[in-house]
Amino acid sequence: MKLDFSPKDELFRQEIASWLASNLCGEFDVIRGRGGPGDQHMFIDERKAWEQKLYQGGWTCIGWPPEYGGRDASIEEQVIFNEEYARAQGPGRAGHIGETLVGPTLIAFGNQDQKDRYLPEILRGEAFWCQGYSEPGAGSDLANVKTGAQFDDATQQWFISGQKVWTSLARESDYCFVIARTDAKSVGHHGLGFFLVPIDQTGVTIRPIEQLTGTSEFNEVFFDDAQCSVEDIVGEPGDGWKVAMGLLGFERGISTLGQQMLFQNELDEIITLAKTNGSAKNPQIRQRIAEAHIGLRIMRFNSMRVLSSEGADGSLQKESMIYKLYWSSWHRNLGKLAMDVMGAESEVLKGGPYQLNRLQSMYLFSRADTIYGGTNQIQRNLIAERALGMPREPRG
Amino acid sequence: MNFTYSEDQLTYRDTVAALLSCEVTADSIRARWTSAQGIDANLTQQLADMGLNALLVPESCGGLGLSELDFILLAQECGRVALPEPLVENAMAATAMLSEVASSDLAAANQCQDTLKQIATGNASVACGHWINPYVNMADTSHWLLLPHGDEVHLVSTQTVDLIAQRSSDPSRRISKVNWQPSRGTKIAGGQQGAELWRSALNRGALGVAAQLIGLAESILRRAVVFTTDREQFGRPVGANQAVKHLLADCAVSLEFAKPVIARAAYAVANSPTRADWAVSHAKVAASYAALLTVRHGMQVHGAMGYTWECDLQIWMKRCWAIDKTWGDVGFHKNRIHEWLLNPNALMGAEHTFDKSGSPSDESNSQQGAG
Structure with a gap:
């Protein structure tokens, strides 16, 4: 220590x-x-x-x-x-997704050729990535992906068809990593592949999804015989689930630290506002600000604890499973605190057509925190079943 | 002791609910978002024809002479369809305030009686710019505004004021700041009487919000049940999972428990208005808690769909978020309860739960509360 x-x-x-x-x-x-x-x-x-x-x-x-x-x-x-x-x-x-997700995944699971081709352009800030996991029928049940990948011997290409959804920053990215079914007859975790797919091609169509905030960070991504070279499958056909889950492990590691600093900036802004508009005099608000501060410290110390004892291969311990549930609930409450500190002004927009200030935007965005990247319900299942070893909920 | 509603009250509610469910749909609400005035003029007239604007107006002024207990049932239905028209705010707060003046010995009583008669026929409308709310909803569609100047109450023609329009995070609301000049001609009450009028308006306004929140939240809960029954993951409806259904069960419990609190508050406002502060504050706090919980869980079980602009859920959610902060936010109302509980003269104990006096410590309960 x-x-x-x-x-x-x-x-x-x-x-x-x-x-x-x-x-x-x-x-x-x-x-x-x-x-x-x-x-x-x-x-x-x-x-x-x-x-x-x-x-x-x-x-x-x-x-x-x-x-x-x-x-x-x-x-x-x-x-x-x-x-x-x-x-x-x-x-x-x-470059967040490339640096913290794709890079570590390729370092752990990719071959030399893939490392040589993709890591330098991520490093140089020249290539940007997005994540093709969720589908309309595969949200919480991620293993239910239907997007298919067929190999064509003549062209030595994979042809990918299907639909991904909730893809952040797809329009701003150069590549999408996609889990798709290499064995059309397979179900669940089996028969999947992990593909590195260039976005700029005729087989890929992106449609933005307008959110509660009136903005569109998320997209639907349609693959219609999108091409992916034989060299751009990570691992073997059938290894997709293993690679995909390895990537999610990196999501709960180092990248949490930057997130917490963003949270700190938000909390600071709320405290400044509470002092300015007088709501800091309200004992209820004071208590909640103190609770928010306490929660943020807890997350920070826990992250440091988990990271200090991280396995050499980047694998995280059971403690990391509690992180998503904790931060998402904390941040959602922080959003509510921000609105209560703003009081009646929380309703008023900066301008048209739907221009939110930072705290309003944070409030609405944080409504989704407990949903994306595995809902709180899924997180609790994981904690109960994997960390505590309780019996599995019947599936299917 | 009887907490049930009469058959007449329920029948009237069902009639209003039937009209609203036909006339107010998610599509028609979205159409209002891009329309000039944000309200449906035909529907406004229909509601007036049913007597809703003047529900609390005495029969002598052309109203129905009914009470707040009748109105909260209707307010719930207005919430259920997320009615954008400002019926509840106007009828519960503004029009009822005029009625109080009309039945008083104030010099402006006659003027208010005349205005009420026009309101009863749908030829005029009045909105309330209460000091507790920085903004007035749909002020530009009202002919008259009730505005505060200290404790004074002024009845002002909307044409004579400056409305500074603001954009609301709930696109169904058209809120504005009111810039105006008080004059002797616009004053209809002042002093202690004025303060009492603002105080009872605050209680009625908060009660109206509480009742609407319940209706809004029940709609969200119903949508959540339908969605989680249809949506399948792991080969079965997501609603089959305890983690999901327990969330919605918690919403149902908190909503049902809030209803008698609102009824109790409406009873207090109708029968002993000067002693209703604590009951109304309890109702607003309970309804807000239940509604915001339902918004949170309702959105949660919709998964990412609930976070989209396309999903109609936002119509109800954004209304809850917006009106929760009106007519006193949760901090204001909790503080009013604290003040009452900690008052040295408070009559505590089970025997006072339904005490005839409504609540202990009436006079010392300042109007401003936590203001």
């Missing part, structure tokens, strides 16, 4: 802080504090350019091993990076 940062860590903190101070300015001023939840589709070109800027400074993919261009940053350094990035109001990372 060692709960403080070393002098070397503090040097690292100074390095990133001063780099951000001298680089997140000028043309990048407009994206400070932008691109967070509910705002992910905004300023996308500027945020992509920012990724390249980060790369030039050596600040993309810092947790990756050096052979793939990373710094092999320690947990402490990654904590510090995220803290300083949030403090500087760094924009939502356009």
